[in-house]
Amino acid sequence: MIKQMDGGVTAAQGFQAAGAAAGIKYENRKDMALVYTREPAVAAGTFTTNVVKAAPVLWDKELIEKGNPVHAVVLNSGIANACTGEEGKENNVQMAAAVAEELSVSVQEVLTCSTGVIGMQLNMEPVKKGAELLKEALADTREAARAAAEAIMTTDTCPKECAAEFETEGKKVVVGGMSKGSGMIHPNMATMLSVITTDACIGQELLTETLRSVVGDTFNMISVDRDTSTNDTCIVLANGMSGIPEIKKGTKAYEAFREALLHVARELAKQMAGDGEGCTKLLEVKVENAATVEAAKQLSKSVITSNLVKTAVYGSDANWGRILCALGYAGVEFDPEKVDLTICAEVQEGMVSIVLVKDGVATEYSEEEATKLLSQSEVSVVCDMKQGNASAVAWGCDLTYDYVKINGDYRS
């Protein structure tokens, strides 16, 4: 039994955070964040599968693979530090070193994340000033977590945080996290930036295995624009400060921990999809009764990434042919004449469903009613494949004028 709670990266014991306006690229907006744990933490991470990997991604991968204990994660949201060559790698180490010095820890104990414009070099002066500001602002408060979540936003319109708790051995264990991501969102083995903290006590191998499986059902199931970024990173830090014995696989404590991590990751993922660049709606696509989980994932992701589905959802148009079409090119075999499609949304009267398609052809549904459901801010589509009993859920958003506006003119 897990419980959602208010909070972010400082919800778990022993974690502090801060956000600061360092002037990395723009003046007077928070653009550097720090997450710090007094006790060294076990770290696990998943990273972008893009062949083009940003300097901080290469740095974190190497440190985490070595199994180093981690004291801090420093993040900036002005410059992605991707496609920046040797100079970019050196700047990244300098950013870690500046924070390490402030915190009196080793540079090898500081992970880094960057997001922002690709191809520009980091200016080290604001980074060093930022490291000082972050050290001064570090706190274990709710406000400090929020400041960190705000400092990693780029085109995001709101900070993304979630925390959950459970009890084991009479002690409370907390998992809390933050993430950012609004455009270039099509995570593959990882997502844009997310840092999750926990005071659970858990070995690196089990933490890594758990994170991978959780990410596969959460961050890897969202898409804003089918563009897998160069900087995708999800880091989990476990500092053991809850005082529980080490969590072992197959125990109740493990199940509760996995559930808490899954909950936090899923909520953060949904917050990202629902805040996709320019979007007005969160689109959830559930594929049921597919032959395998892999097939269900492919089918649901194909629907949430279709520009034609996304524009129809924007226009509140129940153009279900586009949904069936997107299922059809997902690379999965199925019988189109067996598929049922249902849309659901919460309206004033409560949760309402309309079956649009039964056995591959249109029902006599009311277009007016369907448009009413599709006009809500959260819309679900259920695709019943009638092939087996595997299911998957993916989250995306509509494609709007504002997406084009934001991305036609991002750099200026």
Add this chain to the structure above:
Amino acid sequence: MIKQMDGGVTAAQGFQAAGAAAGIKYENRKDMALVYTREPAVAAGTFTTNVVKAAPVLWDKELIEKGNPVHAVVLNSGIANACTGEEGKENNVQMAAAVAEELSVSVQEVLTCSTGVIGMQLNMEPVKKGAELLKEALADTREAARAAAEAIMTTDTCPKECAAEFETEGKKVVVGGMSKGSGMIHPNMATMLSVITTDACIGQELLTETLRSVVGDTFNMISVDRDTSTNDTCIVLANGMSGIPEIKKGTKAYEAFREALLHVARELAKQMAGDGEGCTKLLEVKVENAATVEAAKQLSKSVITSNLVKTAVYGSDANWGRILCALGYAGVEFDPEKVDLTICAEVQEGMVSIVLVKDGVATEYSEEEATKLLSQSEVSVVCDMKQGNASAVAWGCDLTYDYVKINGDYRS
């Protein structure tokens, strides 16, 4: 040596065409087309790989696989006749039968194509009226070819036609074609609708083999929105009326024929990409020095389908990081620190190129000059991978407000 010529589906000897306003879905706009050959033609076709296949696609595949001689192709642009079940299949046969009766040929000698809204049933009354109108209007003139090309347009803003000729054995051979397609364009083994006619004499096996390889380098290399349609169809009819002996593989006549077919298909494909829904620019992406042709195709298609690249091109923003990012998630291994990126466009001074990226990092190019090139109506990007000597070209377009507008409100 082939020569481009003015013309479309009636350019080759023995072909007639017509377009008519039958009122399939809207009144007073051409929505049915017919291509007819007096002498029965050998037919080859490539079709959508979408699991969801429209009724006309299933019909044509079966007839062509049987090796039936073909007398006519009837096309409508109001209703896609996809996801319409048994009733849709029956309506499709009725459409072929109506035309067969008018032309006094067997229903098995009439191919069909449909494009338009998915999921709605064809109304047979306008279809039958349309068959009559088409029969009356049939002609072998330039105007008749144009009328047919106009009648298959949906959201297309202009008709798409091309013809080419070559000489062999002292005789002139012509290949001419038309196509339509503006949205839901991401052909896979085929494209939206295209009919190509030729008076060459060629066996079905060789025609099919040639068509497949040509389509792989032309229609399959364009994308407007990464949505592979349920109705993609490309049909070639060869009626032998040029009077040449049958074309055999490995001969000069075959090379000339293949070149003519490639030219017509490539020009039609580029016309489709350049008329993508809402677009303002044709984007050509050439990948050079890749390890294999397959890799080069994957890389170039990944760039032309990226929403972030497409919006940057719309904004005339040389945001090359997005290009490198899209290469990076194409599923091909390469060393990002070796890649060069160049943009080219025809400006007043002639064809101008700017190297944006050298060995994976930005050059000191002028943003102003780059914006000037990207503001032209045809923009090329050259990606030098420095891995091998394979290359490929893909064509797409920018992503604009109008794409969202057209697709947010397509059905009303």
